[in-house]
Amino acid sequence: MVDRPGGNPRAAVVGTGLIGGSVLLRLHRRGLDVTGWDPDTATRAEGRARGIPFPDELADAVRDRDVVFLCGPLSSLPETLLTVAKHTGPDCVLTDVGSTKGGIAGFAAAHGLSDRFVPGHPMAGAERAGLTAAVPDLFDGAAWVLCPAATGIERFRTLAALVIDVFGARVVPMAPDAHDAAAALASHIPHLLAGSLAGAVADADLRDAVLGLAAGSFRDGTRVAGTPAVRTADMLLNNRDQVLAQLGRVTGLLDRLAAALRAGDAVALVGHYQRARELRLALLDRELPPVVRDFPLGGDSDDELAYLLSLGAAGGHLTGCRVAAGTVTYTGHLSTAPA
Amino acid sequence: MVDRPGGNPRAAVVGTGLIGGSVLLRLHRRGLDVTGWDPDTATRAEGRARGIPFPDELADAVRDRDVVFLCGPLSSLPETLLTVAKHTGPDCVLTDVGSTKGGIAGFAAAHGLSDRFVPGHPMAGAERAGLTAAVPDLFDGAAWVLCPAATGIERFRTLAALVIDVFGARVVPMAPDAHDAAAALASHIPHLLAGSLAGAVADADLRDAVLGLAAGSFRDGTRVAGTPAVRTADMLLNNRDQVLAQLGRVTGLLDRLAAALRAGDAVALVGHYQRARELRLALLDRELPPVVRDFPLGGDSDDELAYLLSLGAAGGHLTGCRVAAGTVTYTGHLSTAPA
Numbered sequence: 125m126v127d128r129p130g131g132n133p134r135a136a137v138v139g140t141g142l143i144g145g146s147v148l149l150r151l152h153r154r155g156l157d158v159t160g161w162d163p164d165t166a167t168r169a170e171g172r173a174r175g176i177p178f179p180d181e182l183a184d185a186v187r188d189r190d191v192v193f194l195c196g197p198l199s200s201l202p203e204t205l206l207t208v209a210k211h212t213g214p215d216c217v218l219t220d221v222g223s224t225k226g227g228i229a230g231f232a233a234a235h236g237l238s239d240r241f242v243p244g245h246p247m248a249g250a251e252r253a254g255l256t257a258a259v260p261d262l263f264d265g266a267a268w269v270l271c272p273a274a275t276g277i278e279r280f281r282t283l284a285a286l287v288i289d290v291f292g293a294r295v296v297p298m299a300p301d302a303h304d305a306a307a308a309l310a311s312h313i314p315h316l317l318a319g320s321l322a323g324a325v326a327d328a329d330l331r332d333a334v335l336g337l338a339a340g341s342f343r344d345g346t347r348v349a350g351t352p353a354v355r356t357a358d359m360l361l362n363n364r365d366q367v368l369a370q371l372g373r374v375t376g377l378l379d380r381l382a383a384a385l386r387a388g389d390a391v392a393l394v395g396h397y398q399r400a401r402e403l404r405l406a407l408l409d410r411e412l413p414p415v416v417r418d419f420p421l422g423g424d425s426d427d428e429l430a431y432l433l434s435l436g437a438a439g440g441h442l443t444g445c446r447v448a449a450g451t452v453t454y455t456g457h458l459s460t461a462p463a
Numbered sequence: 464m465v466d467r468p469g470g471n472p473r474a475a476v477v478g479t480g481l482i483g484g485s486v487l488l489r490l491h492r493r494g495l496d497v498t499g500w501d502p503d504t505a506t507r508a509e510g511r512a513r514g515i516p517f518p519d520e521l522a523d524a525v526r527d528r529d530v531v532f533l534c535g536p537l538s539s540l541p542e543t544l545l546t547v548a549k550h551t552g553p554d555c556v557l558t559d560v561g562s563t564k565g566g567i568a569g570f571a572a573a574h575g576l577s578d579r580f581v582p583g584h585p586m587a588g589a590e591r592a593g594l595t596a597a598v599p600d601l602f603d604g605a606a607w608v609l610c611p612a613a614t615g616i617e618r619f620r621t622l623a624a625l626v627i628d629v630f631g632a633r634v635v636p637m638a639p640d641a642h643d644a645a646a647a648l649a650s651h652i653p654h655l656l657a658g659s660l661a662g663a664v665a666d667a668d669l670r671d672a673v674l675g676l677a678a679g680s681f682r683d684g685t686r687v688a689g690t691p692a693v694r695t696a697d698m699l700l701n702n703r704d705q706v707l708a709q710l711g712r713v714t715g716l717l718d719r720l721a722a723a724l725r726a727g728d729a730v731a732l733v734g735h736y737q738r739a740r741e742l743r744l745a746l747l748d749r750e751l752p753p754v755v756r757d758f759p760l761g762g763d764s765d766d767e768l769a770y771l772l773s774l775g776a777a778g779g780h781l782t783g784c785r786v787a788a789g790t791v792t793y794t795g796h797l798s799t800a801p802a
Contacts, residue, residue: 125466125570128711131679155768158664163726172725224701232740247676247677247678248678248679249679249680258586262776267675267676267677267678271693276766282774287562296675296713298672302672303676305669305672306669306672306675306676307676309660309663309664309667309669310673310676310677310678310680310681311585311680311681313660314529314660314680314681314683314684315680316720316721317656317659317684317717318680318684318719318739319716319720319735319736319739320647320656320713320714320720320739321648321652321653321656321713322717322739322742322743323647323720323735323736323738323739323742324709324712324715324716325648325737325742326739326741326742326769327712327738328648328712330644330645330648330709331742331774331778332777332798333637333644333645333775333778334645334649334778335661335745335746335778336606336635336645336777336778336779336780337586337606337608337635337642337645337646337649337650338584338586338606338649339587339588339605339649339685340587340686340747341588341649341653341657342648342649342653342655342683342746344653344683344686344687345653345656345657345683345684345687346739346742346743346746347679347680347683348679348680348684349739349742349743350740350743350744351736351740352740353733353734353735353736353737353739353740354733354737355731357729357732357733357736358729359731360724361724361729361732364724364725364727367508367720367724370663370667371721373667374659374660374663375659375714376663376718377658377663378655378656378706381655381658381659382484382655382707384712385699385700385703385707386703386707387705388700388703389566390696390697390700391735393692393695393696393699393700394692394693394696394755396658396691396692397658397662397688397692397695399662399665399666399691400657400658400659400661400662400665400685400692401688401690401691401692402665402668403661403662403665403685403688404661404676404685404686404688404689405689407521407674407677407681408689410674412753421717425715429712436672437671437673437781438671438672438675439670439671439672439674440675441675453658454556459674460536461733
């Protein structure tokens with residue numbers, strides 16, 4: 125698509141549920157030439173009713189495209205990736221929006237697709253599902269992980285520019301495994317905790333009394349238990365090892381909190397909560413001033429790749445990616461607060 | 464205060480932090496004669512600057528009042544209750560806003576104050592603290608627990624009418640112990656889970672990467688970890704037995720979720736999440752049609768008390784309480800959905 129001077133890329137979105145549908149609607153609203161495809165006939169009809177081409181055959185939806193977003197369920201992604209790769213040319217950039225990255229990245233590498241496929245994960249979602257729930261503003265200001273690799277780093281640049289300029293998201297560059305470890309704590313374990321709280325109340329004698337009292341803390345603490353169950357199970361199973369490894373940190377601290385409570389140890393409880401509160405305040409008060417970095421195109425991209433991966437690992441992100449005159453220019457943001 | 468025909472009750476608020484300050488500001492905005500008191504000199508000065516009388520001495524703030532809201536920290540409530548009782552007449556209604564009810568109700572009974580003191584708990588709050596963070600709309604639509612008892616049920620009626628009419632809250636009538644068991648699941652355990660998640664990330668190597676990815680699920684799941692640490696510790700310690708008892712349900716289910724994940728058991732995971740999701744949807748879709756109930760004043764109040772306690776235990780609430788012509792008329796709301 126960087127080879128189409130003066131023109132926007134032709135895009136396709138495969139799988140148009142909540143996330144894919146929101147990707148599709150944003151591309152459409154920004155005036156890009158975009159096609160959609162979904163295995164569900166009614167969804168394709170709904171897409172056409174919105175004025176967007178939705179061929180009946182996947183091959184027809186992706187054939188002449190410059191970039192394809194793979195947005196179906198996690199478990200469908202490997203097969204979809206192979207199918208789309210077969211029906212698109214070698215210059216077509218492929219990316220996905222799945223909530224785990226190690227598995228699909230390894231699969232792409234094993235099938236010789238690492239130079240075309242850039243694993244991705246927009247950190248946005250909702251309990252709702254389907255194209256009817258999709259909204260084009262879903263990604264505004266959201267973190268959108270993209271995994272750069274030495275092979276195909278030019279595809280990363282292309283996608284990073286598109287995600288920033290078209291979707292208004294912050295691009296977080298991360299290695300697939302680093303993403304999966306961080307996402308376990310940032311997203312998957314919150315789903316486990318919400319499921320435990322909501323499920324325990326569902327089966328409690330006190331169920332109705334609890335619903336009658338439920339205020340902010342219970343509503344917030346159970347919100348993602350409203351996510352469709354199959355989607356949550358898929359997500360957890362796809363990141364099983366990291367989720368179980370990181371879960372031990374959380375349950376270990378929960379055990380220590382319960383022990384302090386049982387012992388009536390106010391000093392220990394206050395100490396634990398002060399530490400937890402600092403983290404919460406750090407989340408709300410992050411200051412991430414912009415710093416511009418240039419790297420030469422061509423040649424080896426080791427420095428560029430190291431910069432990108434260290435930025436994401438340190439909690440930073442990109443709000444700019446420009447390629448011009450033999451140079452790529454990133455606008456990176458990194459916390460200035462002490463760790 | 465029902466003995467002051469044509470006049471609103473004279474109120475006092477003792478302890479004007481976030482909750483007490485919000486109570487005070489609402490009473491003031493609705494034009495009631497209200498005084499405030501706080502042990503903190505600067506807070507009293509801030510209250511006066513807002514045009515509200517804030518005597519330096521607690522006794523002067525409460526002496527001629529018809530109703531007094533006790534809103535200081537949980538651990539200060541027993542002593543404050545005795546002090547305020549000493550400086551007010553036998554017709555003055557006393558209530559509190561503490562997050563646990565069994566302890567203070569037992570203390571009031573042991574000191575012969577059950578006929579004047581109605582334990583209360585508005586289910587509203589925020590991570591912020593202090594009179595500067597107080598807002599008069601904090602209780603609009605919120606559940607506000609009041610504990611009726613056979614002795615002093617007329618005080619319950621007085622307060623229920625005030626809480627509904629002045630604060631716009633839903634009154635949930637509950638016995639103190641029933642409140643504490645339900646509040647453990649509805650509020651205290653969500654604070655434990657949020658503290659565990661935020662605290663575990665605070666100490667993780669991945670801290671910064673997690674902050675960079677944090678989206679809705681992490682923000683929601685850690686929100687109440689931002690509550691001042693002493694307030695959270697106080698709340699948990701005051702409801703220790705119920706919190707530990709109910710926590711077992713939640714950690715038991717968390718263990719089963721982790722075991723299903725470890726075993727790769729998608730069917731079990733989906734089943735657990737479907738049950739959790741039903742609870743979440745029940746929370747969002749509660750339909751509580753109004754039903755009016757009358758009880759005669761005077762005579763024994765056993766039927767009235769039984770009605771009130773069964774309403775709260777079943778997740779219901781009151782949006783009306785009127786005393787006229789020898790009758791008390793409640794507008795109660797109870798779920799029509801199957802349990």
